[in-house]
Amino acid sequence: MERQPLIEFHNVIKSFGERTILNGVSFKIYEGEVTTIIGLSGTGKSVTLKHIIGLLKPDSGEILYQGKPINRMSRQEWNGYIGRISYMFQNNALFDSMTVFENVALPLKRTTKLNRKEIEKKVMTRIEQAELTEVAHKYPSEISGGMQKRTALARALVTDPQIVLFDEPTTGQDPIRKNAILGMIAVNKKKFGFTAILISHEIPDVFFISNRILALYDKKIVFEGTAEEMENLDHPFRDEIIQSLASLQEDITGLYSSRHFKIRYQTELSKRGADESYAVLVFGFDNMDEVGESISHDAAQQTLRSLGNYIRKHFGAVGGFSTRQSINEFATILPFSDLEEARRILERFTADFQEHGMQELGEAFRKEIPSNQCFDFVVSVGMAQGKPQVEIESVMEFARFDKKPIATFRCDTRR
Amino acid sequence: MAVDQLPDNEPTAAPSKERPPLLAIILNPFGRYGIQLNNTLGAMAIFLVRAFIGIFHYKQIPEIINQIYFIGARSASIVALVGFFTGMVLGLQLYYVMNKFGAVGFLGTAVALSLIRELGPVLTAIMITARAGSAMTAEIGIQRISEQIDALYTMRVDALGYLISPRIAAGLISFPILTAFFDLVGILGGYLSGVILMGANAGAYTYRIDASVEWLDVRGGFIKSIVFAVLVITICCFQGYFTHMRRDSYGSKSVSLSTTSAVVLSCVMILISDYVVTSFLL
Numbered sequence: 059m060e061r062q063p064l065i066e067f068h069n070v071i072k073s074f075g076e077r078t079i080l081n082g083v084s085f086k087i088y089e090g091e092v093t094t095i096i097g098l099s100g101t102g103k104s105v106t107l108k109h110i111i112g113l114l115k116p117d118s119g120e121i122l123y124q125g126k127p128i129n130r131m132s133r134q135e136w137n138g139y140i141g142r143i144s145y146m147f148q149n150n151a152l153f154d155s156m157t158v159f160e161n162v163a164l165p166l167k168r169t170t171k172l173n174r175k176e177i178e179k180k181v182m183t184r185i186e187q188a189e190l191t192e193v194a195h196k197y198p199s200e201i202s203g204g205m206q207k208r209t210a211l212a213r214a215l216v217t218d219p220q221i222v223l224f225d226e227p228t229t230g231q232d233p234i235r236k237n238a239i240l241g242m243i244a245v246n247k248k249k250f251g252f253t254a255i256l257i258s259h260e261i262p263d264v265f266f267i268s269n270r271i272l273a274l275y276d277k278k279i280v281f282e283g284t285a286e287e288m289e290n291l292d293h294p295f296r297d298e299i300i301q302s303l304a305s306l307q308e309d310i311t312g313l314y315s316s317r318h319f320k321i322r323y324q325t326e327l328s329k330r331g332a333d334e335s336y337a338v339l340v341f342g343f344d345n346m347d348e349v350g351e352s353i354s355h356d357a358a359q360q361t362l363r364s365l366g367n368y369i370r371k372h373f374g375a376v377g378g379f380s381t382r383q384s385i386n387e388f389a390t391i392l393p394f395s396d397l398e399e400a401r402r403i404l405e406r407f408t409a410d411f412q413e414h415g416m417q418e419l420g421e422a423f424r425k426e427i428p429s430n431q432c433f434d435f436v437v438s439v440g441m442a443q444g445k446p447q448v449e450i451e452s453v454m455e456f457a458r459f460d461k462k463p464i465a466t467f468r469c470d471t472r473r
Numbered sequence: 474m475a476v477d478q479l480p481d482n483e484p485t486a487a488p489s490k491e492r493p494p495l496l497a498i499i500l501n502p503f504g505r506y507g508i509q510l511n512n513t514l515g516a517m518a519i520f521l522v523r524a525f526i527g528i529f530h531y532k533q534i535p536e537i538i539n540q541i542y543f544i545g546a547r548s549a550s551i552v553a554l555v556g557f558f559t560g561m562v563l564g565l566q567l568y569y570v571m572n573k574f575g576a577v578g579f580l581g582t583a584v585a586l587s588l589i590r591e592l593g594p595v596l597t598a599i600m601i602t603a604r605a606g607s608a609m610t611a612e613i614g615i616q617r618i619s620e621q622i623d624a625l626y627t628m629r630v631d632a633l634g635y636l637i638s639p640r641i642a643a644g645l646i647s648f649p650i651l652t653a654f655f656d657l658v659g660i661l662g663g664y665l666s667g668v669i670l671m672g673a674n675a676g677a678y679t680y681r682i683d684a685s686v687e688w689l690d691v692r693g694g695f696i697k698s699i700v701f702a703v704l705v706i707t708i709c710c711f712q713g714y715f716t717h718m719r720r721d722s723y724g725s726k727s728v729s730l731s732t733t734s735a736v737v738l739s740c741v742m743i744l745i746s747d748y749v750v751t752s753f754l755l
Binding site: 143149153165 | 532612616619620621623624626627628629630631635
């Protein structure tokens, strides 16, 4: 049975004067998923998002919410619909005459019957999650662009919405912050179960948290599917967007992007005989979500970066190449090693990592967290052997099954 | 939206091979202008009514107090200064004129009635327009172009209720109080120039004020100040709120043009409505 879409665009056309921005746009958004709209600048991504919340109305076509056209909703239905949505603007749209606290508190003060204490509690929780406690009483003009972005994010999430629209939430952020924001979205999405619709240029980082990708190109949606499915897309958009947006290396870890990892893997293995084997290692930073949520998203990202760097340096030296596979997972291919040799390499890596690597990670972690806070985290690794004719995904799946902890960062080790 | 612009959805005539009659060429712009003016006035009336309804909510009280402070309290010094010198000029000029007819004893009557019936409400409204009205347009205009008003919409906050209603309420409270303040300070200014500097009789000045100023004069002044409050706040807020609809400019330029339009339009409307209200009151 086909899933019922939460939001559906049906042949939407929108023009501003003579200029047509959307020309027959159709797509579906499903409940509980993170859907990312990608496309080059000025292709109508924000315009699309603004149609969902009713800031713009289509010239023709329909937008359906749970199968019902939003332009034919009664006032009560419309209020119910709009009440479920939150919007994070591209330029933040913060009230510059209000403090960070007041900005986050505004929707609660004006649209709920919560008393002052309840509002303060909810707002402070969001402010803490967004790591803005120290600037809660400052005005937007007194804080950095990244903090402004996080204030807008905190404001968008303070009403516990069911659908959150993020208009380029990571623009202008450094790699750590960018991934911290994406991590925050992923964690909050998991925790509160909202449906997220994102506009982002951060390829491939945004793919790690996205269930589905929509590609807007030449006024139309030219692709709707998963990031993996996008790899097989045969459309000029793919070359144009991927080449202009995706970098060879992922920003945060310096590892190969998944696309370049695949190219390298195909190139390396195509030269090999059918019976020759290679090894795959899958590294996991097991409780990264909890670290992000309980301590700091920045700390989680900083630690992830250190781990990525460590893997790149160590396995790069023995001819391996690595990528970030998902938000908290890395994969390394050792193309010239069988399982036995890979095990020896991994043993050396584990010994070195326990001696020096954990120290580096611990330092990176400590830099980002207050001295009175503490959290344990675990790094684990799994290994599997593959042959060129076997699908890499299934080899990785075997490696995941084999995952065992290799190092634990214990909070008391820092004292 | 500026009154001299076409709305987006205005139908445009299809090109015709026949040349339209000369009369149509001459009258078309007037017709178009008339329709636009009608649309704008209609939009402004709806804007005012919706904002007025939004006043009556308990959550508005803190914001109304804030706005009374901004429009009222912070305008008091400039209103006092202008009122004082207006009164002094009146005292001086009227002393000179009345002295020619031997009617200096009526100086208090002339100064007080001029101020209470006419100059007080008009000059107070103009001063508030210059000080607070322009600031209101600019503030709301910036909120519009930086998408803060859109953000309110997405948060389900009634933007008219949140931004405009407290200002209308504060204007309705502040304008009459500031007008009374202007009148009082103006009468003192007239006393300084007419009595202390020029030598008119102090007792006659105060006695004549007491004897000639009636409740109807004071009420008329207050009615005017309330009418001006509605006009000034509505025009200034409307110009700021719809600054993005201007077709002659965009961004910060549109805010500056909206501010100019708001001040000019408010001053013109103060003077026009002053005549209309006076003619009804007399």
